[in-house]
Amino acid sequence: MGLTRRTFLTRVGQAGGFSAAVVAMQGLGLFPTRSALAEPRPSAPPGVGKGVRVVILGGGIAGLVAAYELRALGYECVLLEARSRPGGRNWTVRGGDTVELLDGSVQHCDWDEGHYQNFGPARLPSVHKLMLDYCKKLGVPLQVEVNTTRSSFLQNDQANGGRPVVQRQAINDTRGHVSELLSKSIRGGALDQELSKQDRERMLEFLRLYGPLDSADKYVGSDRAGYKVAPGAGDVEGELSQPLDMHTLLDANFWNGMLFEETFDWQATMFQPVGGMDRIPYAFAKALGDLVRFEAPVTAIRKTANGVRVEYTQHSAAQQVEADYCICTMPLSVLKKTNNDFSPEFKSVIEQSTYGDAYKIAWESRRFWEQDFNIYGGLEFVSQGCSPVWFPSEGFFSERGVFVSGYTEEHVTPLKTMTLSQKFEESRKTIERLHPGYGIELEKPMYVNWGLVRYNEGSWIDSYGAGQLRNASAVSQGAASSAPRLIHKGNPNYEQLLQPDGPIYFSGDHLSHIVGWQEGAAESSHRVIALLNERVQKTRSAGKQG
């Protein structure tokens, strides 16, 4: 066109005003739109899969999404799921359920009617568009998951005499001190080279609001950090909390807990299905009907002349299913123990992979956090012991509830060598650290470690055996990871599994850059379906030509 972007935009601006210019800029990708997020579904000609048989291994989110989308495209699908329930790691435990772990332990859950814990994924970020779209499409009602509250606590045995600090105070006192120090530096001339005189003046003005600082540019507290005596009626004017000094805050090292809410996937607004995360896989399973075969653990994955044959057992009998293609969403930790005909380069990568051992401990109790501390949802962090604590976002204002005390990879904690009842006592201790005197109210604990769950044997992929992932334990400990995340693109082992092994495609969150999230699983299956569609179309058109 012979127009530079700038000239084009100026002309559009002149002709149509600011809005027209901006609409044009959106078209050029210069303006924030939803285009940064995933498109709702893979596009392909309708009926592209007609007459093509696909066997899908694993009824977690990756498998369910694959079956749902492939069926819509006309493929003939069968999904094999080892358990009697759909969802994989998307697992909600309720009263009446039994938790059997690979270490032989058996726990019976005796929580009240309506209480539950999502031992796998428990939140849906609003930036995870695929998952939100599936909830809408499948009629799964969502409610807000409160990931951030200013009323919850942070605690460190080594600082502030072990006394917890309410987050509104830690967050706002920290910003206050940082602002005061920067203001002092600027006024002392430390940034004369860095900033123009005008910018220095604006920066000082900004810091007065940001801190906020008083007229002498000192941080002396703020209503943001909360009150010792709240404002009330009549002459109750309120009394601000005494600010924590910067030295104590540096000692306390609350940073991970404080910055938790800023990590992209954990930012408000977040959601959860009403009644438990497993409403999603159950809705998928209902939509898919008898295409899903439950209690059908895979015993072998074989390549055949025309595709694949998957052997499995059901009702104690050996069964098998033949198909043109396979989408395998089984965890690599399980796959490495399953008989298969994979090519050596795939076998090798699968063998090298290692998985995390994230655990959660959940308790039932009176909602003391709401009733006595005005904490509604959100997380608390301790520097020693089981962390974080995670309060429920359902059933607000009811009498009792279920909450988490401890959620991280277990091998980085002292829990690893403890008996189950010792683990529970360690978890209870966390509540004593944060809310002294309340530990005795905790009842009916339940423990799940994904490394000990049959058919999973791991919480999420930790390593492909070459290169490195971002530190997966940081995910659950609430570390505010520095940008950019470690990227596994370029890792040769990862890249290997992005390829099909003949008729077999691999899918799951472990083949995405959103590890440990349902969105990664859904995106991964969308990707594999797009590859499969392309191949089927090419094969068909080659067949016609031949």
Place this chain on the structure above:
Amino acid sequence: MGLTRRTFLTRVGQAGGFSAAVVAMQGLGLFPTRSALAEPRPSAPPGVGKGVRVVILGGGIAGLVAAYELRALGYECVLLEARSRPGGRNWTVRGGDTVELLDGSVQHCDWDEGHYQNFGPARLPSVHKLMLDYCKKLGVPLQVEVNTTRSSFLQNDQANGGRPVVQRQAINDTRGHVSELLSKSIRGGALDQELSKQDRERMLEFLRLYGPLDSADKYVGSDRAGYKVAPGAGDVEGELSQPLDMHTLLDANFWNGMLFEETFDWQATMFQPVGGMDRIPYAFAKALGDLVRFEAPVTAIRKTANGVRVEYTQHSAAQQVEADYCICTMPLSVLKKTNNDFSPEFKSVIEQSTYGDAYKIAWESRRFWEQDFNIYGGLEFVSQGCSPVWFPSEGFFSERGVFVSGYTEEHVTPLKTMTLSQKFEESRKTIERLHPGYGIELEKPMYVNWGLVRYNEGSWIDSYGAGQLRNASAVSQGAASSAPRLIHKGNPNYEQLLQPDGPIYFSGDHLSHIVGWQEGAAESSHRVIALLNERVQKTRSAGKQG
């Protein structure tokens, strides 16, 4: 006892361990507990009000709370309310409603079934304990009000070429630049006097996380600020947003919008009644039964030998009610026009008071903010035009919804001199600034200015005519008020109205330090009831002695 606090705590700690020490510290007020917040209700001997008649003027939250609590204490109550509905400023407008303003304008609301707007209060902070307790007691179901989301926008015509910036970017890039500048200052020796060597080192370490900064202590962006291309499956590693430079951020002056969420009353977690804020006054009214007389505007407040006589009209007929005491919750703006026998010092204060003129404009439209921008609830701010924009926290994921574009005191905006349709076009322009191309989707606007609402004639008290309140317009514009708020305790006019005028007590949010909030109204009535209880008990015991 001869024990210092420290000695006492050390001994308790030795005997009972850390928890015991902390429980003891709670008793000494050294530990965060809920004691900083209001107690649930005024305490008094049961039946204290037996045989005592009280007339309550005004069926807003202050009046409803007064009637509810007084009745429970045995008082004989009558509540007079001018309108046919309870709630006062707690007013929810729905399809089928008509809005008549004092300027003669009449608007018919034609929104879809289930849609509504709270034109008065629209959120319940979790630190407003009285209101949450009433909701629980009255069986009003609550849901989360999303006051904070990282996905909503900020915009200023004068900066960044007028292009909006997503809040996750403004907030996190700002902290990044501040951290980089402070780090540079410290490394340059600017704070060698201020901080010990050890603290400087820890501070530098902290700033690397806080920014976050890279290994060269530069801010180069972060996943907290969001992505240009979101991470996905396969080789889609994601591409971080380009950070906005500090100069642009200083230009943009987004501070009020960015810091809005940190103001004490606006901090997460917040709630709203399911179905509209007026579920609260309707629940009160249902509980109170025929104690409440609707369509009963007060025409005169008279002192009598034994108490008070309140004259009012109902069904076009003059009526009156006699009582021992009166609790008057009518706005001073209306009271100054009502015949009364108040003492001169009260008349003078009431006459001097002035009220704010806050307005809201609400529209119905497709939920473009959810569907096209992944914004769920939360507020957006523009520097010119109608601000803020406030998206609904109910009906997430449904097709259409009602949202606010413009909520502040009107006299500080250009709207004041505009016709109604010009105001609506100005409001629509705000959406064009934030979401160009979407303004045309807005339909069925509704406008309420509380200065033009009969029986209110003002949104909240602005001034007592002596001294000063915190700038009330800042309340709704989202200014992050610097600490401490301006306090009206000590203002002689305010103090005057805290006293009873003979048998007449004044109550309402205007007699609290929580102006413009329902909690202030509830607290004020609790205060007045405590005073009344004391007086009744004294009078009774004096009578017995006499």
